[in-house]
Amino acid sequence: MLTHPPLKVLIVDDEPLARLRLRGLVEANEEPRAEVVAEAGSGDQALVWLRDHACDLILLDVQMPGLDGLGLAEALRGRPFAPAIVFVTAHAQHALQAFELEALDYLTKPVRRERLQGSLARAAQRLGERAAAQARDDQERPSGADTPVINITERGRLLRVPLSEVLYFKAELKYLTLRTATQSHVMDGSLSDLEQRLGDRFLRVHRNALVAKSAVRELERHVPTEGPADADGDTAGELGWAVRIAHVNEWLAVSRRQVAAVREALAGQR
Structure with missing residues (x-):
């Protein structure tokens, strides 16, 4: 049976207790498997971490001091191989703007286990589709194709x-x-x-x-x-x-x- 590596998740929230609860929910999820590779208390901290590291998914609060979640999503928009973003917030009024920023999902606090599992499944599906598309491109590229x-x-x-x-x-x-x-x-x-x-x-x-x-x-x-x-x-x-x-x-x-x-x-x- 083919097994896939766990999703690499970055949690961004200015509330330590909220990050702790999300970490527990992520790491308790059985399918797809996921691991929290880092946490950040603000959008600015997350940007610094993302300069030197990569992840598959960001669980992102909206309202934070400094660079907020919407600002971070905008900063990452259009990057090649940018991580998927799932907003996690107590304020549902930002949902439309979040999806305009191509968010994968929008969860309201307190996050239910079943809703988070659905978001993780969508992130894993998107990652698989991206890998399959890249593999097809590699196979279809003719020898002597244009220099990258x-x-x-x-x-x-x-x-x-x-x-x-x-x-x-x-x-x-x-x-x-x-x-x-x-x-x-x-x-x-x-x-x-x-x-x-x-x-x-x-x-x-x-x-x-x-x-x-x-x-x-x-x-x-x-x-x-x-x-x-x-x-x-x-x-x-x-x-x-x-x-x-x-x-x-x-x-x-x-x-x-x-x-x-x-x-x-x-x-x-x-």
């Missing part, structure tokens, strides 16, 4: 950058930098989305960098700049690792957990 490209909107114009020219993607504050041998471009999106889309051709070397394997020329010990320990567990002042990128001779930091994968990538190019 990355589309970028920059200063009012659409640029098509061949994927074969991309050396790396790097996450900055609220955007990504795409680097080729001759230019740097600023683009929207998240590294997690790109990592899923691009497959084995690219390698995540650090939480803020996705590098073309063919562009990695050297792995070397480097003394990092001063600063606090980062989310990858690398300690400030500690001798770390970095990779040299072909054509531009730039060095990008490598987290300790990714050193082995970078070594494998280098070995595979010999």
Whole structure:
């Protein structure tokens, strides 16, 4: 019997007790299986998490301080491989606006187990349909088809950058930098989305960098700049690792957990 991995769920609600109850309902659901991979107390916190991570479904409160649920949904709208969104709120008056933002479902608090199960089932179905469509596209693409490209909107114009020219993607504050041998471009999106889309051709070397394997020329010990320990567990002042990128001779930091994968990538190019 074919088994599917559990749905990865992000819960976004400014009330800790509401998050706790939702977590219990999600993880008690038998079919489809689902796991809570993270929680956030605001839309802003969720956006920060989504820059470096991916999930299948967001259970999203509407009214929160700062960036509210509707604002977060709008910010994610149109992203490739964006997670499905199910609004969970005590205020039913936002339902129409929620569905205009292409929400998968709209649940009112207190959430009933049966209603949540239905939402999880729809999310699993959508994920399966997306995977099947991608598989069909891969099978139907003829050999010698056009080179894959990355589309970028920059200063009012659409640029098509061949994927074969991309050396790396790097996450900055609220955007990504795409680097080729001759230019740097600023683009929207998240590294997690790109990592899923691009497959084995690219390698995540650090939480803020996705590098073309063919562009990695050297792995070397480097003394990092001063600063606090980062989310990858690398300690400030500690001798770390970095990779040299072909054509531009730039060095990008490598987290300790990714050193082995970078070594494998280098070995595979010999």
